[in-house]
Amino acid sequence: MPTEEELMDYLARSEEVAHPDKDEQLNHLHRVTTRSPKNWPEVCGLAFDHRRQLTDMAMAVGVDVGRLPDMKRLLVKAAEQGARLAGLATPAILLDDVLGQDALNEATGRGWWIARPVELPSSRPLRFQHGEDLSSRLRHWPSEHIIKCLFFYHPDDPVELRLEQEARVHRLYEAARLSGLQLLLEVIPPSDSPIDDTTLPRSLDRLYELGIRPDWWKLPSMSERGWQSVGEIIDEQDPHCCGVVLLGLDAPMGQVKESFGLAAKHRHCKGFTVGRTLFAQPCREWLAGQLNDDELVTYVASNYAELINEWHSLRERDHATYVEERG
Numbered sequence: 564m565p566t567e568e569e570l571m572d573y574l575a576r577s578e579e580v581a582h583p584d585k586d587e588q589l590n591h592l593h594r595v596t597t598r599s600p601k602n603w604p605e606v607c608g609l610a611f612d613h614r615r616q617l618t619d620m621a622m623a624v625g626v627d628v629g630r631l632p633d634m635k636r637l638l639v640k641a642a643e644q645g646a647r648l649a650g651l652a653t654p655a656i657l658l659d660d661v662l663g664q665d666a667l668n669e670a671t672g673r674g675w676w677i678a679r680p681v682e683l684p685s686s687r688p689l690r691f692q693h694g695e696d697l698s699s700r701l702r703h704w705p706s707e708h709i710i711k712c713l714f715f716y717h718p719d720d721p722v723e724l725r726l727e728q729e730a731r732v733h734r735l736y737e738a739a740r741l742s743g744l745q746l747l748l749e750v751i752p753p754s755d756s757p758i759d760d761t762t763l764p765r766s767l768d769r770l771y772e773l774g775i776r777p778d779w780w781k782l783p784s785m786s787e788r789g790w791q792s793v794g795e796i797i798d799e800q801d802p803h804c805c806g807v808v809l810l811g812l813d814a815p816m817g818q819v820k821e822s823f824g825l826a827a828k829h830r831h832c833k834g835f836t837v838g839r840t841l842f843a844q845p846c847r848e849w850l851a852g853q854l855n856d857d858e859l860v861t862y863v864a865s866n867y868a869e870l871i872n873e874w875h876s877l878r879e880r881d882h883a884t885y886v887e888e889r890g
Contacts, residue, residue, distance in 0.1 A: 603676055608654075611658060618662075620843075624851050638863060641864045654675050659679065677709065736775045747808075748777040751810075767797070776804070790826065807833065827877035827881050
């Protein structure tokens with residue numbers, strides 16, 4: 564006679580066979596193997612999905628925030644021009660639908676890599692910009708838009724806070740699965756928390772443990788040990804993951820380039836999505852009337868092209884070193 568435990572295990576497995584739609588791994592494999600055929604071996608992105616920071620900038624300069632949508636349309640032009648200067652076939656951008664809806668409309672349908680935020684800026688615990696009914700909202704998105712969600716998370720957060728954030732991210736993941744859209748999770752440890760080489764790897768490990776498998780990760784710069792650990796976790800938990808893009812956190816250009824030095828060595832890092840490092844100063848000057856439209860576009864495009872060229876240079880260097888070492 565089977566034990567009660569063996570019987571329960573048999574019934575559970577029988578339920579999975581009878582209802583394969585309940586098998587999370589099978590559902591995930593179906594999702595990632597039927598993704599859009601567009602392949603992105605690299606992502607060199609200009610991120611200007613900022614809402615709170617740009618509103619603060621306009622107020623600090625003393626101008627109407629109603630100018631920000633026009634500024635975002637100019638940044639779309641800067642992305643296109645900068646990509647062309649760097650010999651990149653198509654730009655990658657992060658752009659919102661709050662201050663940037665017109666700009667988003669102009670960029671859509673052109674074959675660009677486009678990620679669009681859903682988080683309420685600076686919220687902790689995580690809240691969503693347009694409310695809790697994610698599925699209804701996402702139903703109206705173009706299929707090429709990638710859902711982007713930034714949240715401030717630490718695996719050692721107080722239990723109630725951690726569980727609330729995890730529940731919200733899981734809800735977002737389920738909504739992404741239902742919508743058929745790709746999902747990019749941007750995980751930033753809170754600045755007032757202790758951070759070491761294990762913080763980001765443990766964060767990813769915990770989210771994978773919960774069954775959350777985003778198509779993309781967006782992460783801060785890490786040490787060599789951190790990159791190795793993140794790569795191992797992705798290989799083990801989701802080898803179909805599209806990869807990691809590096810964020811900038813408004814660091815000076817030199818510091819961002821320095822962070823590329825480590826990231827470019829790791830195949831899981833597909834590139835970057837950097838924002839204020841490239842546009843903060845010229846946008847502030849444009850808002851203050853010190854730059855005209857064409858000057859703003861040229862200034863940001865030049866910064867963007869410079870960063871793309873730096874990334875390509877480091878990738879080529881590391882590829883050459885790999886070939887030399889392999890003989």
